[in-house]
Amino acid sequence: MTLTDLVQQLLNAISLGGLYALVAIGYTQVYGIIRLINFAHGDLLMVGAYMALLLFASAHFPWLLSLFLALFITCMAAILMERVAYRPLRYAPRISLLITAIGVSFFLESGATVLFTGVPRSFLTMIPKMWRGQWKIGEITFPTLSFITIAVIVISLMFTFWVIFRTKTGLAMRAIARDFETTMLMGVDANRIISLTFALGSTLAAIGGILWAMRFPQIFPLMGVLPGLKAFIAAVIGGIGNVLGAALGGFLLGILEILIPAFWPELSGYRDAIAFFILIIILLWKPKGLLGSTVE
Amino acid sequence: MRITSELYLRLIVTLILFLLLLGILRWVETRVNPYWVQITTLAGIYVIMAVGYNLINGICGQFALGPNAFVALGAYATSLALLPSEEKIQTFVHPAGPYPWVVQWHLPNFYLALCVGGLVAAFHALLMSIPVFQTRGDYLAIVTLGFGEIVRTLLVNAERITNGATGIKGLPPYTTLWNTWIITFLCIVLTAGLNKSTFGRAMKAIREDEDAAEAMGISPRWYKTLAFTLSAFWLGVGGGLLAHHLTTLDPKQFTFFLTFNLLVVIVLGGLGSITGSISGALIFVYLNEVLRTIEEPHTLFGWEYVGIPGLRSVVFAFLLIIIMLFRSRGITGRAEISPVTLLGRRWLAKPKPAASSTLPRIKAKELPYILSISGVTKKFGGVVAVKEMDLKVTPGKIHGLIGPNGAGKTTLFNVISGFYRPDAGKILFQNILLNGKRPYHITPLGIARTFQNIRLFPELSVLENVMVGMHIHRRYSVWDALLWSPRFLSGEEKMRAMSLRYLEQLGLGELAFQPAGSLPYGLQRKLEIARALSSGPVLLLLDEPAAGLNPAETLELMQFIRSIQEMYNLTILLIEHDMRVIMGICEPVSVMDSGVKIAEGTPKEVQSNPAVIQAYLGGGKVT
Numbered sequence: 001m002t003l004t005d006l007v008q009q010l011l012n013a014i015s016l017g018g019l020y021a022l023v024a025i026g027y028t029q030v031y032g033i034i035r036l037i038n039f040a041h042g043d044l045l046m047v048g049a050y051m052a053l054l055l056f057a058s059a060h061f062p063w064l065l066s067l068f069l070a071l072f073i074t075c076m077a078a079i080l081m082e083r084v085a086y087r088p089l090r091y092a093p094r095i096s097l098l099i100t101a102i103g104v105s106f107f108l109e110s111g112a113t114v115l116f117t118g119v120p121r122s123f124l125t126m127i128p129k130m131w132r133g134q135w136k137i138g139e140i141t142f143p144t145l146s147f148i149t150i151a152v153i154v155i156s157l158m159f160t161f162w163v164i165f166r167t168k169t170g171l172a173m174r175a176i177a178r179d180f181e182t183t184m185l186m187g188v189d190a191n192r193i194i195s196l197t198f199a200l201g202s203t204l205a206a207i208g209g210i211l212w213a214m215r216f217p218q219i220f221p222l223m224g225v226l227p228g229l230k231a232f233i234a235a236v237i238g239g240i241g242n243v244l245g246a247a248l249g250g251f252l253l254g255i256l257e258i259l260i261p262a263f264w265p266e267l268s269g270y271r272d273a274i275a276f277f278i279l280i281i282i283l284l285w286k287p288k289g290l291l292g293s294t295v296e
Numbered sequence: 297m298r299i300t301s302e303l304y305l306r307l308i309v310t311l312i313l314f315l316l317l318l319g320i321l322r323w324v325e326t327r328v329n330p331y332w333v334q335i336t337t338l339a340g341i342y343v344i345m346a347v348g349y350n351l352i353n354g355i356c357g358q359f360a361l362g363p364n365a366f367v368a369l370g371a372y373a374t375s376l377a378l379l380p381s382e383e384k385i386q387t388f389v390h391p392a393g394p395y396p397w398v399v400q401w402h403l404p405n406f407y408l409a410l411c412v413g414g415l416v417a418a419f420h421a422l423l424m425s426i427p428v429f430q431t432r433g434d435y436l437a438i439v440t441l442g443f444g445e446i447v448r449t450l451l452v453n454a455e456r457i458t459n460g461a462t463g464i465k466g467l468p469p470y471t472t473l474w475n476t477w478i479i480t481f482l483c484i485v486l487t488a489g490l491n492k493s494t495f496g497r498a499m500k501a502i503r504e505d506e507d508a509a510e511a512m513g514i515s516p517r518w519y520k521t522l523a524f525t526l527s528a529f530w531l532g533v534g535g536g537l538l539a540h541h542l543t544t545l546d547p548k549q550f551t552f553f554l555t556f557n558l559l560v561v562i563v564l565g566g567l568g569s570i571t572g573s574i575s576g577a578l579i580f581v582y583l584n585e586v587l588r589t590i591e592e593p594h595t596l597f598g599w600e601y602v603g604i605p606g607l608r609s610v611v612f613a614f615l616l617i618i619i620m621l622f623r624s625r626g627i628t629g630r631a632e633i634s635p636v637t638l639l640g641r642r643w644l645a646k647p648k649p650a651a652s653s654t655l656p657r658i659k660a661k662e663l664p665y666i667l668s669i670s671g672v673t674k675k676f677g678g679v680v681a682v683k684e685m686d687l688k689v690t691p692g693k694i695h696g697l698i699g700p701n702g703a704g705k706t707t708l709f710n711v712i713s714g715f716y717r718p719d720a721g722k723i724l725f726q727n728i729l730l731n732g733k734r735p736y737h738i739t740p741l742g743i744a745r746t747f748q749n750i751r752l753f754p755e756l757s758v759l760e761n762v763m764v765g766m767h768i769h770r771r772y773s774v775w776d777a778l779l780w781s782p783r784f785l786s787g788e789e790k791m792r793a794m795s796l797r798y799l800e801q802l803g804l805g806e807l808a809f810q811p812a813g814s815l816p817y818g819l820q821r822k823l824e825i826a827r828a829l830s831s832g833p834v835l836l837l838l839d840e841p842a843a844g845l846n847p848a849e850t851l852e853l854m855q856f857i858r859s860i861q862e863m864y865n866l867t868i869l870l871i872e873h874d875m876r877v878i879m880g881i882c883e884p885v886s887v888m889d890s891g892v893k894i895a896e897g898t899p900k901e902v903q904s905n906p907a908v909i910q911a912y913l914g915g916g917k918v919t
Binding site for chain 1: 359427430431433434435437438439441442443445446449450452453552556559563567604605606607609610612613614616617620621624
């Protein structure tokens with residue numbers, strides 16, 4: 001392995017891990033608050049990417065506006081999803097909620113298949129020309145896009161942590177995750193906070209979806225399934241309910257997923273199974289995840 | 297004529313249903329067009345898979361999301377077992393050998409191969425159960441989903457065995473309407489038999505309340521594994537039939553989408569009901585065919601409808617959401633259409649007051665102390681809940697254990713009954729050391745308990761609750777239950793008659809077929825004691841039996857406790873706050889405070905003990 005290869009693999013690993021981290025935060029926060037594995041969260045990646053492409057390529061909106069509108073629409077879709085499908089079941093058995101989430105996930109996936117067909121569409125037009133090149137430092141070359149991806153991820157994560165740990169809304173989110181009833185008794189409007197949690201998580205998922213789409217650069221209706229599942233695994237690895245754990249788990253999973261096949265090429269066929277193996281090992285070793293069950 | 301036994305009635309009706317099925321199949325075969333014959337075959341396969349999947353998800357209550365793994369394993373194992381080895385090697389894209397031994401041999405018979413398919417799936421379930429049942433709830437769902445994905449990845453990568461992503465084409469069409477539906481019938485009958493046996497009840501008890509089930513002598517781990525393995529077996533058989541129905545094998549058939557479909561089926565029908573699984577599968581398969589029209593172009597009243605491919609999946613996803621929002625119990629809920637519900641109980645004669653109407657009992661040993669606890673300590677982190685506790689319980693007494701809230705009484709109960717492991721000290725019950733034993737080991741030794749907050753199996757009937765209590769006295773094995781052996785039929789019959797008699801003695805006979813959760817509070821308390829008692833214990837631990845009862849009910853309860861103590865020659869250890877109960881029936885009384893025993897003696901002695909007064913009323917000087 002040459003130095004360029006190594007650096008490229010590392011950048012690749014970090015950007016993949018960062019994407020998992022972005023998506024994992026949405027999972028972990030929703031789980032922390034309403035104890036639901038929101039299966040449909042992964043599909044929000046797909047919603048975000050499709051919206052961005054449709055607005056830009058079909059509706060001819062300016063590039064930046066398309067991106068922001070895509071985030072906004074995904075956000076609204078998530079809030080609607082919670083309102084229509086999850087809120088009526090808040091006091092129902094947890095299994096009912098989980099089954100509903102699986103239903104919502106398939107509804108989004110099959111709906112997208114009907115609307116956009118299952119044929120993958122190129123996302124290349126969404127990537128600005130100047131992002132498509134390569135950078136060269138000394139002997140090492142690497143794609144500009146990796147840098148942009150990592151930069152966007154870092155900014156998004158910093159913003160998220162600021163919201164969660166430095167604002168009053170974030171405080172309410174953390175409080176609700178710890179004790180729903182008591183927080184409501186303190187005069188916090190739980191429904192509003194839950195909607196905001198879905199909004200925050202889905203915005204991150206949409207950013208993740210657009211970056212994910214630029215990576216490949218192709219989109220299709222089922223594109224959110226695997227990254228979604230793996231992001232959930234990342235959240236479990238970090239300790240579900242814990243935002244920092246989700247970010248940590250995301251990076252860890254992304255790095256392992258790239259580096260294991262890089263060093264053992266014979267395992268590359270099993271790439272998608274690696275995450276589940278890691279999950280099973282972590283759950284047997286530390287059933288509450290790396291950062292424990294403390295909801296922060 | 298009245299039929300004396302519910303199980304014999306069931307046998308007769310099963311036979312009639314079988315003949316009816318044969319008639320229907322004959323009709324389908326001769327009168328229905330070949331296309332719908334194919335669909336009916338597929339429906340049968342879905343019934344098998346749904347009944348199997350429902351066993352772990354609905355009956356045992358473990359929300360597993362990996363049935364696709366077992367369908368895939370069954371499908372591959374069956375097909376590969378049937379294909380002659382030369383044919384396999386010819387069709388495989390992978391360059392020449394060496395091929396593993398599994399490729400080298402084959403079986404001559406489809407039904408043998410189906411069994412192999414089922415067993416391969418079951419064997420893998422057995423292996424998976426080790427990590428899977430370390431987890432619960434959502435984690436279990438995700439881990440099983442992971443196994444579904446792992447198995448599929450392994451099948452794609454094991455090219456020398458499975459031909460990888462290309463799959464296998466041109467399998468012989470061995471699956472027919474007849475063999476499918478006869479296997480389906482077998483699957484339903486066997487699963488229904490299990491469902492109605494002590495093993496099925498144990499699984500349902502775990503679904504309802506795992507801890508309470510454990511206190512009845514049921515090992516949750518064992519029964520979950522049993523349900524998971526049997527479930528995998530039927531999913532595997534379904535997979536084998538499916539492969540030879542479609543005549544192609546492709547790893548893409550076994551993605552999470554298959555799991556989703558099976559989930560729709562069992563949720564639509566009603567989680568936990570076999571009748572539900574059957575109706576869910578039939579509705580799903582036929583609806584799926586009928587809905588095909590919305591994906592095809594039509595001309596409706598001169599209006600051109602182009603047809604929208606993929607719309608069916610949207611409909612099913614929408615259906616799943618709607619069911620969960622508006623009818624989360626599915627079509628049948630947990631109810632079953634069984635011979636008894638079809639014909640009504642009037643066909644059943646009342647069980648005769650049989651000679652064996654007394655409950656099976658565990659024999660007590662003659663010892664000065666039945667239970668002796670010495671130096672028991674239990675800590676939670678830094679909190680010492682029970683500290684160097686000594687307690688000796690004399691046989692035949694109703695021993696009271698009192699103390700203010702947080703004194704460690706319930707913790708002590710949990711240590712005795714095996715729910716907590718003591719950090720130090722010894723617990724001897726009839727000279728057997730209980731330290732480190734699980735609750736389901738301790739119950740068969742002769743200790744039964746109730747819980748501070750009532751923990752019945754709310755969805756099971758009053759009768760079933762008591763029969764779960766008798767779990768440790770079962771007289772037949774899993775095989776007996778699966779194969780409807782005479783031992784199962786008569787054993788179950790005796791257990792039923794005994795339980796009904798017992799409920800009548802306790803004045804709960806009229807309520808025997810009501811769900812336990814629908815009983816008024818006082819009767820639930822009573823039923824919980826009855827359930828504990830039905831395991832035939834030597835020592836009964838009652839945790840605040842009078843909590844929440846009004847004075848009249850409390851009085852009745854005291855009489856009840858005293859009467860069962862005399863009738864069954866029990867020893868009772870009883871936690872209580874209600875002074876009437878303590879003063880009325882307990883002798884001796886031990887008092888705990890802050891994890892330590894502070895007094896012991898007759899109720900009178902304890903009542904006047906200054907340490908006790910201080911513990912209850914707070915002490916020291918007022919400053």
